Amino acid sequence: MKVNLNRGLWNHSLKIAIRIFRQNPIFSGINVIGLVLGIISFSVLLLYYVQETSYDDHFPNAENIYRITINSTEDGSYQESARSPIPFLDFYHEAVGSELVLARMIPWPGYLKYQANQKSKENQFVFADPEILDIFPMEVRQGSLENSLQAPFQLIITQSKALQYFGEQNPIGQTLSFDEGSDELSFTVTAVIEDNPFNTHLDFDFIASIKSLDQFAPWYYSWFYPTAFLYARLEPEANLSSLEKVAQDVLNTNAKPGYLDSNPEIVFQPLTDIHLQSNRQGEWKPNNTQININLFLLLGMFILLIAIINYVNLTTANNQKRMKEIGLKKTMGSKRDQLIQQFFVESWLIIAISFVLSVLILLIIWDPLISKLIDGNTISELLVNYQLTIWVLLGLIVTSGLAGFYPTLVTIKFNPIDAIKNNIGKYMNKGIQRKTLVSTQFSISMILILITMLLIQQYHYLTSKNPGFSKDYHVAIKMADDHDIQHVKELKAQLSQLSFIQNTAASSAILGLSESFHGFDVKFPDRPNFQGIEWPTLGVDEDFLKTFDIKLASGRDFSKDYITDQSEAFIINRSAADHLGGELLGENIELSIYTGKREIRKGKIIGIVEDFHFKSFYQSVDPLVIYINQHPNFTDFLNIKLSPGSMADQIEAIESVYKAFNTDKPMELLFINDEIASTYQRELASGKIMLLFTVLSIFVAALGAFGLATHSFRRRSKEMGIRKVLGASSGNITLEVLKEYLIIVSIACISAWPLVYYLSSKWLDNFAYATDFGFVNYLIGLLILILVIVISNLHQLIRSIKLNPVEYLKDE
Amino acid sequence: MIQLNNIDKYYSSKFTRTFVLKGIKLEIKSGEFVTIMGPSGAGKSTLLNIIGLLDQPSAGEYLFMEEPVHHFKERKRSELHKHHIGFVFQAYHLIDELTVYENIETPLLYKGIKGKQRKAMVAEILDRFNIVAKKDLFPEQLSGGQQQLVGVARAIVGQPKLLLADEPTGNLHSKQGQVIMELFKELNAEGMTIIQVTHSDENAQYGSRIVQLVDGMIRSDQAVLPAHPKHEG
Numbered sequence A: 001m002k003v004n005l006n007r008g009l010w011n012h013s014l015k016i017a018i019r020i021f022r023q024n025p026i027f028s029g030i031n032v033i034g035l036v037l038g039i040i041s042f043s044v045l046l047l048y049y050v051q052e053t054s055y056d057d058h059f060p061n062a063e064n065i066y067r068i069t070i071n072s073t074e075d076g077s078y079q080e081s082a083r084s085p086i087p088f089l090d091f092y093h094e095a096v097g098s099e100l101v102l103a104r105m106i107p108w109p110g111y112l113k114y115q116a117n118q119k120s121k122e123n124q125f126v127f128a129d130p131e132i133l134d135i136f137p138m139e140v141r142q143g144s145l146e147n148s149l150q151a152p153f154q155l156i157i158t159q160s161k162a163l164q165y166f167g168e169q170n171p172i173g174q175t176l177s178f179d180e181g182s183d184e185l186s187f188t189v190t191a192v193i194e195d196n197p198f199n200t201h202l203d204f205d206f207i208a209s210i211k212s213l214d215q216f217a218p219w220y221y222s223w224f225y226p227t228a229f230l231y232a233r234l235e236p237e238a239n240l241s242s243l244e245k246v247a248q249d250v251l252n253t254n255a256k257p258g259y260l261d262s263n264p265e266i267v268f269q270p271l272t273d274i275h276l277q278s279n280r281q282g283e284w285k286p287n288n289t290q291i292n293i294n295l296f297l298l299l300g301m302f303i304l305l306i307a308i309i310n311y312v313n314l315t316t317a318n319n320q321k322r323m324k325e326i327g328l329k330k331t332m333g334s335k336r337d338q339l340i341q342q343f344f345v346e347s348w349l350i351i352a353i354s355f356v357l358s359v360l361i362l363l364i365i366w367d368p369l370i371s372k373l374i375d376g377n378t379i380s381e382l383l384v385n386y387q388l389t390i391w392v393l394l395g396l397i398v399t400s401g402l403a404g405f406y407p408t409l410v411t412i413k414f415n416p417i418d419a420i421k422n423n424i425g426k427y428m429n430k431g432i433q434r435k436t437l438v439s440t441q442f443s444i445s446m447i448l449i450l451i452t453m454l455l456i457q458q459y460h461y462l463t464s465k466n467p468g469f470s471k472d473y474h475v476a477i478k479m480a481d482d483h484d485i486q487h488v489k490e491l492k493a494q495l496s497q498l499s500f501i502q503n504t505a506a507s508s509a510i511l512g513l514s515e516s517f518h519g520f521d522v523k524f525p526d527r528p529n530f531q532g533i534e535w536p537t538l539g540v541d542e543d544f545l546k547t548f549d550i551k552l553a554s555g556r557d558f559s560k561d562y563i564t565d566q567s568e569a570f571i572i573n574r575s576a577a578d579h580l581g582g583e584l585l586g587e588n589i590e591l592s593i594y595t596g597k598r599e600i601r602k603g604k605i606i607g608i609v610e611d612f613h614f615k616s617f618y619q620s621v622d623p624l625v626i627y628i629n630q631h632p633n634f635t636d637f638l639n640i641k642l643s644p645g646s647m648a649d650q651i652e653a654i655e656s657v658y659k660a661f662n663t664d665k666p667m668e669l670l671f672i673n674d675e676i677a678s679t680y681q682r683e684l685a686s687g688k689i690m691l692l693f694t695v696l697s698i699f700v701a702a703l704g705a706f707g708l709a710t711h712s713f714r715r716r717s718k719e720m721g722i723r724k725v726l727g728a729s730s731g732n733i734t735l736e737v738l739k740e741y742l743i744i745v746s747i748a749c750i751s752a753w754p755l756v757y758y759l760s761s762k763w764l765d766n767f768a769y770a771t772d773f774g775f776v777n778y779l780i781g782l783l784i785l786i787l788v789i790v791i792s793n794l795h796q797l798i799r800s801i802k803l804n805p806v807e808y809l810k811d812e
Numbered sequence B: 001m002i003q004l005n006n007i008d009k010y011y012s013s014k015f016t017r018t019f020v021l022k023g024i025k026l027e028i029k030s031g032e033f034v035t036i037m038g039p040s041g042a043g044k045s046t047l048l049n050i051i052g053l054l055d056q057p058s059a060g061e062y063l064f065m066e067e068p069v070h071h072f073k074e075r076k077r078s079e080l081h082k083h084h085i086g087f088v089f090q091a092y093h094l095i096d097e098l099t100v101y102e103n104i105e106t107p108l109l110y111k112g113i114k115g116k117q118r119k120a121m122v123a124e125i126l127d128r129f130n131i132v133a134k135k136d137l138f139p140e141q142l143s144g145g146q147q148q149l150v151g152v153a154r155a156i157v158g159q160p161k162l163l164l165a166d167e168p169t170g171n172l173h174s175k176q177g178q179v180i181m182e183l184f185k186e187l188n189a190e191g192m193t194i195i196q197v198t199h200s201d202e203n204a205q206y207g208s209r210i211v212q213l214v215d216g217m218i219r220s221d222q223a224v225l226p227a228h229p230k231h232e233g
């Protein structure tokens, strides 16, 4: 009985659904496609938002965990570091031991060897205090966390690394050797843990016991270098501000005097704020920003809004047409009520169909496309988080439910008598509601078009702006080990044999990669006011300026002809010169270099170079001191200038030279252009997502415009016939059709332009070097919008132009 | 002014050709006031549309003002139409969204007549037809007779040489119809060539010549006897 009833209802609904599609394939198709795109875009961007706000909140007591970081100011240069000095923990622990759990993690990239002669670079290798396992409890797959980081040379590895190094074998108790210069350190695997989820700011594959460092690198226990990520888990009732104050006091009383010169200031960062609010020096990995994800969420809402507006506009237009037909037949009454009931069913059916389709499509495209795009969850991970899924589903159901009501409500309000009696009021506010909605759509489209243009243009500007050095044919070999560093001159000589290599130069940093520049103390004995400034430095060999075509403003380049250049010559950049003022050539300069111990180089300024952007365009050019680097410690890269032509061939040749040079390690090659571009990765990623969804939103808006044009043609065909009889040319008709959009486009410009102007100036303020997003861009945006309108109206436009008035003006 | 030689108009479907007009020969001189009569479906409207250059004959020659328009391209035909022909419809076909003033102004806009002159021309017509007070109303606010008056005003505001009217009084009371007919007579007296389609013998008497169309062929073509007593209105 019950079954029959349900089946009857189902059949009935299905019949109606099929009927609507048959009657109005265009309207129904547009509605469904638009809604599906809207729902998908919104779901994706909402889930992205949820994903980005979920960082690190899965750790138990996440709200009580903090990262202890340092702000420092030295001679006017302000720096926010994500890391703290290593000895600080012990003093702090002594002071407040019972109130919190403290642990450090020290990143220590290196080469790992498992089988003979198989070495691979592991960048996510850290040394940590055992308490880290209390603060961040980890899921064990094999072995035990009990005493797993207590003794020297204990090692915890992630599941995927276990698979990579040990395959099917049980890794527990096995050893991996870590290449540390002349030493080979043997670590014993104590536990295998789950890989880090993507939504944590932490980024490690290996955790080794910190006691290991005491054994092979006791110098690590320094206030200066290296530095550690320092985490604290507070008791729930602990008083944060008093703990911060104690920390500052502990630092001020116990730190080395030299360290205190930088006026370090302790900052406790809540763990869950890190991913969206922190952008400090030396982060684990690049973080996101709240503005960015808000923007994306807004984008998702916009697309859904555009789709819902389409749906409302098209459905009301269609419903009204049918009401009018019923009305004209003068058989209203019950038939009208029936019709309204049917409108309800139809509205819901369209929404239900779109909804089911969207979910299906999402399930299919999530893993291969979306999770890559937004760099996150796979669908199975999402489904496991069923609460989230339920919320998203619920939100969508409510939204689309409301959207389903609206067209019928509007239609009920529409009185069919008006249609017959040709009431005056009808023309006064005719389509005002529809025009308002369409104006909203196009305003949104305009905003999206302009913002996308802005992102793309700024990214293009940043990556194509001349940084003041040549970079297009430049690669750099990263020195893999001490052998490389000691013998870099031999490598240079061997590479010079290759005919296509124009130049090679050793350096301590990669141009464009801010973090690779070491800051050291500089003194100018002739200028007592400028004692002890920390400036970025660049240790090079004599070929560096030539290799990168860096221009000298005055003085001379380093030269092998002056043997004293190797220790007594310095070149500074124009920004440094401007900072100091006056004639600088020949002045005395002293540079402190840390080579395990402090070494002070004394010499003279022999040249001043034009400013080049050795850091990103986010910043203006800092002062820079360039010196000849003889000490192996900072010779980290060998830069190579190639020739135009096949990069692949040239690199292959370089690789075979390197293979013979260093038989132990794989070659690590950096492309200078790529390194520079990677600085602007966030702009690129945002730009890509914006572009994709903007195109989608414009497509949805264009679909709506197309549907309305169809409706409008039906409404206006007779009028167009009359106009033709009155002598309207094709041009007149075109204008007449597009005139409807004049107000809509004007509103779009008036509402979107000031907003975009405000937002763009604000955003571009983040950059020391910003593209000029001038009026022309706004006009291009307008042009794109007009083009979209014309294209979506093209079919109806041609129909209007070609229509034969005789057919539309038959007197019945 | 108008010369039709062996005009055919037919519609082809799969296997058959349905003739709407067949072998029409008709000459209309400048200044004539011709009435086309005939049963419904005889092809009157079709003939009028062909004469008005809105439709094309399937065969035959059409000379309009000595020009062989059957050879002309669409664009040139519509130029001729725009400058020399005014149309009045049974259902008025005013543009609902436009006021009386704007409706009358529209053909002048399409003819490219500039602002001041255009205003003057519209004003003159409004005045002549006694509808100045109605100029800001929308069509739906007018009676049928008033709407048709606007229809005529719009048709002649551009001073066409030829006025075509397809059952202009078909939807009107006889009283309203008379007003329109008197107007036509006046316009004809001023030199405008008029061709009207009507079912009313009474209306036909206003013209100078009656063409009877039956089954797409001209059955008779007679002058209206001047002696025939006119209905006084």
Ligand SMILES: Nc1ncnc2c1ncn2[C@@H]1O[C@H](COP(=O)(O)OP(=O)(O)O)[C@@H](O)[C@H]1O
Pocket: B011, B020, B038, B039, B040, B041, B042, B043, B044, B045, B046, B047
């Ligand atoms: N597009 C068309 N296709 C086929 N037949 C048509 C078409 N237009 C008109 N007709 C036919 O042509 C005939 C003449 O129509 P019409 O000129 O409107 O007659 P009248 O105005 O004399 O009443 C009618 O029988 C009509 O059905």
Ligand SMILES: [Mg+2]
Pocket: B044, B045, B046, B166
């Ligand atoms: Mg007819």
